[in-house]
Amino acid sequence: MFQRLLPFDFLHQVQKKSGVRSNNSLYSPLVVLWLLVLQRLCGGAPLETAVLEFLRGLPVSFWPKPPKRVRDWREHGILPSSNTGGYHQARKALPRIVVQQASDRIFTELMSEMDRHTLASARRAFILDGSSIRLPHTTALCQSYPPGSNRHGETHFPVLKIVVAHDLHTGLAMRPEFGPMYGTAAVSEQQLLEAAIHRLPAGSIVMGDANFGVFSVAYAAAQSGHPVVIRLTEARARRLAAQPLRKDIDHSLVWKPSRADRRTHPNLPVDACVHGRLMVSLVQPSNGATPFLLALFVTLPATSDEILKLYGKRWDIETDLRTLKTTLRLDQLTCATPEMVAKEIEMGIAAYNLVRAVGAMASQQSGIPPRGYRFTSIRRIVEVFTPQLAAAPNSQAAKTIFDQMMKCVQRAKLPKRTRPRRSYPRHVLRPNSVYPRRKRDTKSMRH
Secondary structure, eight states: OHHHHHOOOOOOHHHHHHTOOOOOSSSSSHHHHHHHHHHHHHEEEEEEHHHHHHHHOOOOOSSSSSOOHHHHHHHHOOOOOOSSEEEEEEEEOOOOOHHHHHHHHHHHHHHHHHHHHOOOOOEEEEEEEEEEEOOOOOHHHEEEEEEEEEEEEEEEEEEEEEEEEETTTTTOBBOOOOSSSSSSSSOOOHHOOOOOOOOOOOOOOEEOOOGGGGGHHHHHHHHTTTOOOOEEOOHHHOOOHHHOOOOTTTEEEEOOHHHHHHHOOOTTTOOOEEEEEEEEEEOOTTTTOEEEEEEEESSSSSSSHHHHHHHHTTTTTHHHHIIIIIIIIIIOOOOHHHHHHHHHHHHHHHHHHHHHHHHHHHHHHOOOOGGGHHHHOOOOOOOHHHHHHHHHHSHHHHHHHHHHHHHHHOOOOOOOOOOOOOOOOOOOOOOOOOOOOOOOOHHHHOO
8 A cells, every 4th residue: 555655656756856866775765764654653663673674574666676785685685784774864864855745645645545435425524633742852853842941940852833634534634734832933733724724635624623713714714715613712702793602693704803813913914804604502511511602613504403513523633643642652752853853743644544544444345434443453453464465475365464454454443332431530640759858057067
């Protein structure tokens, strides 16, 4: 699947446009991209693991024109070095534009394949959210992504802010936007979304929580031709409604920027506005908590019941973020430079999409929604079966192994719970007791 989505001619054209020459080496761009994916599939494995997997053997199709070292390896059994230096240098030398284009192509090709198996009447929707990633403390990273601070002083680790957009139906993720969370060049989640929204598939619905319920996001979506379903804070909803909030409000309005909006976005046109609807509904949380008023700004032509049902799936983005940060270990990277941080994140999203694609293939066989499979289980299955597929002696053997893999994937369904899971109250973990402060001996100090 990886090689089919990234053919050699495509990578060659991207490199040619980037103006960076690449020799026909052992660690070719396609090999480096695959090893970056492999590291992330193994939960952020070190370079040594990637090199050992490389020495286990890759299909010869990774080198359309095998260099001398590959020929010696294949014909005479002369293994390349197991040191990580060669792979490390190849990772650094790989242009970031190649990584970006590879990640984008994997996403767009998989979305096109999924569209062929989706009902034509189904409207594509993307759920968005932001998070943070902790980085190693290096001089270069501290300059690009400054650490935060509190009343005790500056923290140790640099922090990166990231905004992701995931397809509601399949879970496929677009290449994210990210930037510094603190410092003079700090960016907001709204700014990151505005920078990424033009890359969303045409006509996709944009869905976000109250953090994205601001005029600039609605206006950027309208300018790009994307309907929105975004939650509003109570104060902003009251201002747009021009009356106290109550349930069953559903009326059309024209949202115009406030003075604060124009101060933060001075390039807004004088006549900037967004036509939409304000919907206020009384909703009951699934955990039995107290009902509350949910205010949504909507530019999507649909009934209130359809919109509430659609927004009720917004929580899927929280589990997607948990998957990226916990299962694929993108919560704390180990790169030392901003360039490598970007490459790790972008190929981490590519690895995530490849696993999601396997779940979508199982969905086409069973009719179960793609999100009805456990991501972690599919990742483990792929991790186990991939070396066997790569070492298959012929296409018939590879098909047998692949069929076995898909049988395992079909068993990785999410459980159907007949009753809600028990929730536990949060407890504050108190720090260990500290030793009492030592008293200073003033007599000994005098002598």
